[in-house]
Amino acid sequence: MADPWQECMEYAVALARKAGEVVREALKEEISIMVKSSPADLVTVTDQKVEKMIISSVKEKYPSHSFIGEESVAAGECSTLTDNPTWIIDPIDGTTNFVHRFPFVAVSIGFVVNKKIEFGVVYSCVEDKMYTGRKGKGAFCNGQKLHVSGQEDITKSLLVTEMGSNREPETLKIILSNLERLLSIPVHGVRAVGTAAVNMCLVATGGADAYYEMGIHCWDMAGAGIIITEAGGVLLDVSGGPFDLMSRRIIAASSQALGERIAKELQIIPLQRDDATN
Numbered sequence: 606m607a608d609p610w611q612e613c614m615e616y617a618v619a620l621a622r623k624a625g626e627v628v629r630e631a632l633k634e635e636i637s638i639m640v641k642s643s644p645a646d647l648v649t650v651t652d653q654k655v656e657k658m659i660i661s662s663v664k665e666k667y668p669s670h671s672f673i674g675e676e677s678v679a680a681g682e683c684s685t686l687t688d689n690p691t692w693i694i695d696p697i698d699g700t701t702n703f704v705h706r707f708p709f710v711a712v713s714i715g716f717v718v719n720k721k722i723e724f725g726v727v728y729s730c731v732e733d734k735m736y737t738g739r740k741g742k743g744a745f746c747n748g749q750k751l752h753v754s755g756q757e758d759i760t761k762s763l764l765v766t767e768m769g770s771n772r773e774p775e776t777l778k779i780i781l782s783n784l785e786r787l788l789s790i791p792v793h794g795v796r797a798v799g800t801a802a803v804n805m806c807l808v809a810t811g812g813a814d815a816y817y818e819m820g821i822h823c824w825d826m827a828g829a830g831i832i833i834t835e836a837g838g839v840l841l842d843v844s845g846g847p848f849d850l851m852s853r854r855i856i857a858a859s860s861q862a863l864g865e866r867i868a869k870e871l872q873i874i875p876l877q878r879d880d881a882t883n
Contacts, residue, residue: 608739608742610690610716610718610723610724610739611739613667613690613716613724614716614724614726614737614739616663616666617692617714617716617724617726618726618728618735618737620658620659620662620663620714621712621714621726621727621728621735622728622735623658624655624658624659624696624712624728624730625712625728625730625733627651627654627655627658628651628655628697628703628710628712628730629730629731631649631651631703632703632706632710632731636649636651636703636704637649637650638704641679642770642771643770643771643772644772645701645770645771645772646770647700647701647704647770648676648679648700649697649700649703649704651696651697651703652675652676652696652697652700653676653696654696655696655697655712656674656675656676656677656694656696659674659692659694659696659712659714660672660674660677660692660694663692667690669689669690670689670690670691670692671687671689671690671691671692672691672692672693672694673686673691673692673693673694673823673824673879674693674694674695674696674824675694675695675696675822675824676696678822678824678879683880684822684823684851684879684880685880686717686720686823686850686851686880687720688718688719688720689718690716690717690718691716691717691718692714692715692716693714693715693716693717693823693824693827693828694713694714694715694824695711695712695713695714695802695822695824695825695828696712697710697711697712698710698711698712698713698727698800698801698802698803698824698825699711699798699799699800699802699803701770701799702798702799702800707799708731708732709729709731709732709798709799709800709803710729710730710731710800711727711728711729711730711800711802711803711806712726712727712728712730713725713726713727713728713802713824713825713827713828713829714726714727714827714828715823715824715826715827715828715829715830715831716827717827717850720850721740722740722827722830722831722850723739723740723831724737724738724739724740724831725737725738725827725828725829725830725831725832726828727802727803727805727806727828727829727832729803729806733747734746734747734806735747736751736806736809736829736832737832738809738829738831738832738833738834738835738836739831739835740831740835741835742835743835743836744809744831744832744833744835744836746806746809746810751809751810751811751832751835751836752811752836752837753808753809753811753814753833753836753837753838753858753859753860754811754814754859755811755837755859755860756814756815756859756860756863757860757862757863758863759790759792759863759866759867760790760791760792760793761793761814762792762793762814762815762863763792763793763794763795763796763812763813763814764787764792764794764795764796764813764814764815764816764817764867765795765796765797765798765804765807765808765813765815765816766784766795766797766804766816766817766818767797767799767801767804767818767821768780768797769818769819769820769821770820771820776820776874779872779873779874780819780874782872783870783871783872786870786871787867787870790870796813801816801818801821801825801826801829802825802826802828802829803829804816804818804829805826805829805830805832805833805857806829806832808833808836808838808857808858808859809829809832809833809835809836809838810836811836811859814858814859814863815856815857815858815859815863815864815867816855816856816857816858817843817855817856817857817867817871818854818855819843819853819854819871819873819874819876820853820854820874820876821853821854821855822853822879823850823851823853823879826850826855827850829857830848830850830855830857833857837859838857838858838859838860839857839858839859839860839861839864840855840856840857841855841856841857841858841861841864841865841868842854842855842856842868843855843856843868843871843873844868844873845864845865845868845869850879851878851879851880852876852878852879853876853877853878853879854873854874854876856868856871
């Protein structure tokens with residue numbers, strides 16, 4: 606039987622490339638910045654422009670599909686996940702990087718049907734790396750098949766995480782103490798490139814062994830989540846339980862054993878879910 610979502614995936618790849626061109630062009634101009642939830646949570650005109658372009662293109666081609674987009678949610682739309690085919694879009698993952706011209710900026714598109722991720726596309730624009738993952742069909746970067754490292758021993762692992770944009774002292778305390786606990790196991794190291802999607806793709810390539818973070822959103826995880834699992838990795842909740850796309854927290858690891866070992870060290874930050882109704 607023909608793959609019912611193959612055409613959607615090819616369209617997503619084409620849109621991500623087009624969005625990447627917009628982002629690269631914008632990097633040559635002066636960037637106008639606005640602040641969202643905290644002085645470290647930024648948005649630019651380019652974020653909004655790229656999201657608008659992707660959503661209007663998809664609406665035209667697939668009028669019955671649903672959307673969850675970072676900037677639409679910031680503007681007050683709900684992020685409720687239904688069984689309907691849903692495009693989950695982060696127009697610029699790594700906006701702070703974009704603002705500073707730190708060269709890791711990604712366009713992320715996840716496609717979810719019946720609340721399950723069917724495919725994901727993450728385009729790291731500055732590096733010109735197109736990461737893709739399709740359920741049951743493997744994960745690739747620029748056409749090359751990806752495999753996680755398979756590392757199970759936390760003392761031999763390189764982790765990736767982010768400090769996030771929340772600057773509340775209590776939250777920072779938990780973030781830093783989690784980092785300290787992991788570093789003192791000890792792990793080989795901890796890295797941060799400033800975009801959840803690229804961090805996760807690095808785990809899919811085997812370049813890092815696991816990624817964890819709390820406080821991110823479904824649009825940060827939907828595109829790269831399936832790239833990890835199709836590369837042989839696992840997604841878990843930070844409690845060690847099953848991963849939940851709307852929970853705003855994740856461990857993406859190269860093995861179940863490593864993911865569960867990281868979960869043992871993490872103190873959990875209380876967060877409002879993406880699909881919480883106010």
